[in-house]
Every structure is written in C-alpha cells, then in structure tokens.
Amino acid sequence: MIRVHVPATAANLGPGFDCLGMALELYNVVEFSKIPRGLSIEVEGEGAGELACNEGNLVYRAAKRVFDRIGYKPDGLRIRLVNSIPVGRGLGSSASAVIGGIIAANMLCGAQLSKREILALACSMEGHPDNIAPALLGGLVIYAAVDDEITWTKINLPAGLKAVVAVPDFTLSTRDAREALPHMVTMRDAVFNIGRTALLVAALQKGDLSVLGTAMDDKLHQPFRVGLIPGYKKVVSAARLAGARGVALSGAGPAIIALADNNQELIAKVMKATFRECGVNARSLILAPSP
Numbered sequence: 001m002i003r004v005h006v007p008a009t010a011a012n013l014g015p016g017f018d019c020l021g022m023a024l025e026l027y028n029v030v031e032f033s034k035i036p037r038g039l040s041i042e043v044e045g046e047g048a049g050e051l052a053c054n055e056g057n058l059v060y061r062a063a064k065r066v067f068d069r070i071g072y073k074p075d076g077l078r079i080r081l082v083n084s085i086p087v088g089r090g091l092g093s094s095a096s097a098v099i100g101g102i103i104a105a106n107m108l109c110g111a112q113l114s115k116r117e118i119l120a121l122a123c124s125m126e127g128h129p130d131n132i133a134p135a136l137l138g139g140l141v142i143y144a145a146v147d148d149e150i151t152w153t154k155i156n157l158p159a160g161l162k163a164v165v166a167v168p169d170f171t172l173s174t175r176d177a178r179e180a181l182p183h184m185v186t187m188r189d190a191v192f193n194i195g196r197t198a199l200l201v202a203a204l205q206k207g208d209l210s211v212l213g214t215a216m217d218d219k220l221h222q223p224f225r226v227g228l229i230p231g232y233k234k235v236v237s238a239a240r241l242a243g244a245r246g247v248a249l250s251g252a253g254p255a256i257i258a259l260a261d262n263n264q265e266l267i268a269k270v271m272k273a274t275f276r277e278c279g280v281n282a283r284s285l286i287l288a289p290s291p
C-alpha cells in the first residue's frame with residue numbers, strides 16, 4: 001500500500017498573487033492499493049459525502065494522467081482518502097488532491113516522473129501554481145512560470161510564526177473568485193504589489209515580522225473579492241487589533257489567514273467572533289508552517 005501526506009496551503013499571502021504559497025501543518029492522506037479489478041474510492045473526513053467516489057474524483061483524475069503518461073494500466077485500484085483540509089475554502093484542497101494523486105500514482109509506477117515533471121503536470125491541471133508548489137515542496141515557495149519555463153525557490157519560515165486561519169462555513173469556488181478580477185491593472189497597482197511581495201519574502205526570510213502589516217497589503221485581487229466574503233474587512237481589522245502581524249485572504253478565500261508570533265489563541269477567537277457578528281459561522285485553526 002502507498003500512503004502520501006499532502007499539506008494544506010495558503011496562496012498569495014496578500015500581494016503574491018499566483019506567485020507565492022505557504023504549506024501548513026494540516027494534511028490530507030492519500031492511500032493507493034492494488035486490487036484484482038475495478039476502482040474503489042472511499043473518502044473520510046472533510047468532503048466525505050460531497051466528493052465524487054468514481055472516475056470523476058480529482059485524486060483519481062490526477063493519477064490517471066500519470067498512468068496515461070507512463071503507459072501503465074493497473075488491474076484494479078483502491079483509493080482511500082482521509083481528508084483534514086476543508087474543501088473549497090482557500091486552503092488548497094484541490095491542489096492537495098492533484099499532488100496526492102500524482103505522487104501516489106508515480107510511486108505505484110516506480111517513481112518515473114521527476115519533481116519538475118510532477119510540478120508541470122500538476123500546474124497544468126490546477127491552472128495556477130501557488131498552491132501546487134508548496135503542496136509538493138513545503139515551506140514558502142516563490143514561483144515564476146512563463147509558458148513551459150518553471151523557476152522556483154523555497155524558504156523556511158521563522159520559528160514561532162503561526163498561521164491563524166478563520167474558515168467560514170461557506171465555499172467559494174476559485175473560478176468564481178477569479179471571475180471577479182479585472183483583466184488589466186494599472187502600473188501604479190502593479191508596482192504597489194511588486195514592492196510588497198519583495199518586502200514580504202525578505203521579511204519572512206529574515207524573521208523581521210514588524211513589516212508584515214504593510215507587506216501583506218495588496219491591490220491586485222483582494223479589493224475585487226471583498227464583496228464575495230461578508231465581514232472580510234472587519235475580520236482583518238479585528239485580527240490586526242488582536243496582535244496579528246499581517247492578514248490576508250487565504251488563496252482566493254473565503255478563509256482569512258493571519259500570521260502571528262504571539263496571541264494566536266486570542267486572534268483565533270476574535271476572528272471567529274467577528275465573522276459571527278457579520279452573520280457568518282466560522283471555525284478557526286492555528287497552524288504551524290509545514291517545512
């Protein structure tokens with residue numbers, strides 16, 4: 001039996017739209033076993049009863065891409081998914097399914113695909129790299145891709161830094177959240193984000209958390225997504241007041257991520273309570289970065 005653990009991920013972290021993502025210590029487990037014939041898929045935990053248990057399952061679809069590429073046809077396959085990552089909340093549940101399926105299938109076929117090939121295949125399925133890359137590589141991944149050219153680097157995050165994530169009880173599809181975005185941005189807004197992305201990466205690498213409040217600001221996607229998440233601005237302000245160093249949408253949302261080196265319990269409580277005041281039930285998670 002093959003077992004793969006894939007972490008949750010928070011993409012963008014404010015300014016790094018489609019370029020930055022962080023792996024978090026919350027894992028989905030993907031198990032593959034060979035069986036004499038047929039396909040059997042079981043889902044436990046998050047997404048049980050919602051996610052497809054047939055050939056439409058995303059883990060299976062990702063695995064199938066590997067089997068087709070390598071020319072391998074298993075007689076029969078049993079897939080067991082034990083999920084801890086909330087589905088459709090901005091914590092990379094689909095990236096974890098794609099990466100889990102590709103890695104497990106690759107292991108079943110004798111590990112023929114390289115890390116770079118896995119990354120390229122997974123990105124072609126997901127459409128954007130910023131959850132895929134940290135789901136595969138861990139840490140904070142800075143990723144640049146133009147056409148088939150893929151370049152990335154990874155940094156580990158400062159000790160003691162935690163992500164406090166408020167996870168609303170409604171889903172928001174990435175497709176809908178991307179449709180809210182403009183096709184063009186101004187040079188002024190592009191420069192705003194470039195400066196902050198550079199500041200954020202340097203600050204996290206040096207452990208200089210004092211600049212995160214500015215560094216996690218953004219003009220390319222969050223202003224256009226605010227209307228999709230009731231309470232967003234109030235939750236961000238409340239988290240900052242409670243001691244968060246920087247706060248942003250987690251990926252395309254609706255979850256909100258606050259980075260903090262202190263007061264994490266208080267920040268978690270305040271974010272959840274503020275969502276509630278705005279009519280949204282939310283749970284909060286305190287997660288360490290996954291190396």
Ligand code: HSE
Nearest residue numbers: 011017018174251252
């Ligand atoms: N960068 C992507 C977006 C992440 O913001 O649309 C989706 O999780």
